[in-house]
Amino acid sequence: MSELVHFGIIVSSHSFINELHKGTNMNFSFRQVEIFKAIMITGTVTGASLFLGTSQPTVSRELAQFESSIGMRLFERNKGRLKPTRQGTALYSEVLKSYEGLERVKAAANFIRLGIREKLNIISLPVLSQTILPTSFMRFIERYPDINISLTTRDSPAIENMIASQGFDIGVIEGITPPSGTSIEQVMDIDEVCILPPNHPLISESCIDIHLLRDYSFVHLGPNDPYRYQLDRIFSDHGISRSSIIEVDNAAAICRMVLKGLGISIINPLVARSYVPQGLVLRKLSVTVPFNVSIVRPLSLGTSLVADYLVDCIRQTAAEMRLETLYDLQS
Structure with a gap:
């Protein structure tokens, strides 16, 4: 079934739509569609005006213009209530599908904003992947159970070459000197x-x-x-x-x-x-004999709330492991 996209509304090519579309300009606004939807929900102009926070005359005027632009009568007036016509009911079904699509767009935008659709690429020294990262990942996955994480481990100097390539989101390294093109944050300072x-x-x-x-x-x-x-x-x-x-x-x-x-x-x-x-x-x-652990991130990448949260998890785990080590050495 072919579909016509017009002002964000997906209109299915039912026969009556095709017939009504012939010779009709169909110049309507998204606001008019909102008003139509509100009337379908509430059943009255008064209810729609309250629902949308606008005046009754505005609702009546925009509905009349909408009906005129699409060449269809959408409601029968009966004792103050509006009863949808067959065409109005059919169009409402398509409007709901359009709104579902908009909700999916909103959800997708939110996921992208949060970074949920990203795959986080982590590089680490082997020793840190075996000690700090497992607990950090556990914390992270409790909040983001569906996230994809790719962990690559390399010893020095191979890890420095990977960092230089900028092909990662978070690096976990030893030392406090930032590799070229990165920012660095020290998360652990303790002695060997x-x-x-x-x-x-x-x-x-x-x-x-x-x-x-x-x-x-x-x-x-x-x-x-x-x-x-x-x-x-x-x-x-x-x-x-x-x-x-x-x-x-x-x-x-x-x-x-x-x-x-x-x-x-x-x-x-x-x-x-x-x-x-x-x-x-x-x-x-x-x-x-200082032993320092740091997080590095490429300066070329933008911010990501998900990556930021994983950094928080690594930071918290490193702080806890430092305190546990100091306690063990004192006991």
Whole structure:
């Protein structure tokens, strides 16, 4: 069935519409359609005027002009009430369909405004995707259960290249320096911790002096890792040499090796805390080794309420994990 779109109204090509349309200009306004709809709902000119917040003469005049423009009588007058004609009833059915379409447009506009139809593209370091993001996503999905999220994890320097491409909505990284073309917000500032296997002699220390570590084997990240560079400099500045070093490429492997008694280490507390139930012991250090987590967002992208809410969730989760870590280190 073909349809005629005129002033936002979808008019089906029923035979009587075609006949009436012949030789008729059909120049009407959306306001007149609103008045027609209000009369159909209330049954009287008075009711329609109250419904629309306008005067009765205005309703009567606009209805007469509407009927004249479309070449149809839409109502029979009977004792102050308006009874729709067959044509009026048929047209009202089409008007309702048109309004349903407008409501869908409104809903779609609202979804787009909120970002619900977006797929949020998140990039993250693997360590942060395994620690901060799961709880953050859980919070987010409680409000937006139908949202699509794409999470890509990369180590440094690959993640810097992805950030430079601007092909993401939110990045979760370590450090406080904004990559080119991004804004940055620090969401966690805490120190790295010393991790020990069960029954290690240093467990009795609530805060481990850096000099006490000279007698123990170490499991470290590789020499190109920025945190390894910081630690090497700290040990060098204090004149401390380490006896045996095992190098691995991720903090989770370090935790597992420390649990096996292959050495001790200094790593970020987020990964370390996840191994405490298995017996890993965390202790503060007498020196500061900063561990910072930040959110980056491309400057080229506009705002999105949905993306903003996910940032709120990440911010809240990071703050809670920081407090939980500090509490664990004090107890």
